[in-house]
Amino acid sequence: MRVVLTGAAGFIATNLIPRLLARGDEVFGVDNFFLGRRSYLERSLAHPRFHFFEFDLLKVEPLAEVFAEAKPDLVWHVAANSDISYGTAYTDFDLKGGTLVTYNVLEAMRRSGAKQLIFSSSGAVYGEPTVMPTPENYGPILPISLYAASKVACETLISAFVHNYDMRAWIFRFGNIIGPYPTHGVIYDFVKRLLEDPSQLKILGDGTQAKPYVYVEDCIEGMEFGFTNARDAVNCYNLAVPDQTSVTEIAEAVIAELGLDRRKVDVHYTGGSRGWRGDVPQVQLDTTRMTALGWKPRLSSADAVRRTIAEVVAQFRSGVIS
Numbered sequence: 001m002r003v004v005l006t007g008a009a010g011f012i013a014t015n016l017i018p019r020l021l022a023r024g025d026e027v028f029g030v031d032n033f034f035l036g037r038r039s040y041l042e043r044s045l046a047h048p049r050f051h052f053f054e055f056d057l058l059k060v061e062p063l064a065e066v067f068a069e070a071k072p073d074l075v076w077h078v079a080a081n082s083d084i085s086y087g088t089a090y091t092d093f094d095l096k097g098g099t100l101v102t103y104n105v106l107e108a109m110r111r112s113g114a115k116q117l118i119f120s121s122s123g124a125v126y127g128e129p130t131v132m133p134t135p136e137n138y139g140p141i142l143p144i145s146l147y148a149a150s151k152v153a154c155e156t157l158i159s160a161f162v163h164n165y166d167m168r169a170w171i172f173r174f175g176n177i178i179g180p181y182p183t184h185g186v187i188y189d190f191v192k193r194l195l196e197d198p199s200q201l202k203i204l205g206d207g208t209q210a211k212p213y214v215y216v217e218d219c220i221e222g223m224e225f226g227f228t229n230a231r232d233a234v235n236c237y238n239l240a241v242p243d244q245t246s247v248t249e250i251a252e253a254v255i256a257e258l259g260l261d262r263r264k265v266d267v268h269y270t271g272g273s274r275g276w277r278g279d280v281p282q283v284q285l286d287t288t289r290m291t292a293l294g295w296k297p298r299l300s301s302a303d304a305v306r307r308t309i310a311e312v313v314a315q316f317r318s319g320v321i322s
Helices: 011-022 038-045 060-070 084-089 093-112 146-165 186-196 216-229 247-257 288-293 301-318
Strands: 002-006 026-031 050-054 074-077 116-122 168-174 176-178 200-203 213-215 234-239 266-269
Touching (some): 002 011, 002 060, 026 038, 074 093, 146 234, 213 216, 213 301, 247 301
Parallel strands (some): 074 116, 168 234, 176 213, 200 266
16 A cells, blocks of 8 residues: 555654565655654665655645655554653643644645544543543543643544545554654663663652553554454544553563662652653553454563563663664
């Protein structure tokens, strides 16, 4: 297929691109390198079926030009501000980088006649639900971060465009996605801090925060499986794993993978039940609808965490990431 991919230099996209190219797709990627890494694209830039465009997705005209050139069969919209701290510091950050960017993608689709969209949403849209594991039909949806509020707005825009312009969309509400080539996140942060100073590690909150961690290959396979097998106009699915991993468990696993003497690492907590304002401390997503389609992840949360820690440590030590 001919594919437009937003956030092409980001974590999910740089793991997705080799997969798309390997099966014969022609990929038109866009990124402005705010969170994405130029170095992560190096393994794909020379490929004859990968075309890269560097600009901000807030500029709709160059985006429309990419769509006019690509004439895409499918749009993977995975660009977003995935570092929630930015949205806390700058209150219009997620409005612009999430909601308005998604509007621009949809408008470029409308102008070009593109009809199919895969969108990366988040389990954070549910806020702090009273039903756990939380199903897709839980409501009312009351997000507690500006990032999550933006994702809710994006979902509603997508639904409206689908119904007004004969499009079709696949919306996936993720657990926490982890794997190689990260740009940030708890594993990335812990490894980086301990490599810089192996004597201490600060942990936000009380360490009991626990979430389902999904390995990035499982995430991508889940999205592709949903795209192939769910055929409604708007297809909305939780994409997660059944188990959770706590922040303390991740910290202990990172310390062990680095070969540090646990007795010599001063682990201290900032306290409180959440890591930051807008953080949902306990997340469990009901994945019954995805499993009913026939999909299940290869790795549990615990296995995904262990594998990712080993990969990220190796990538730091080899200089692939810094």
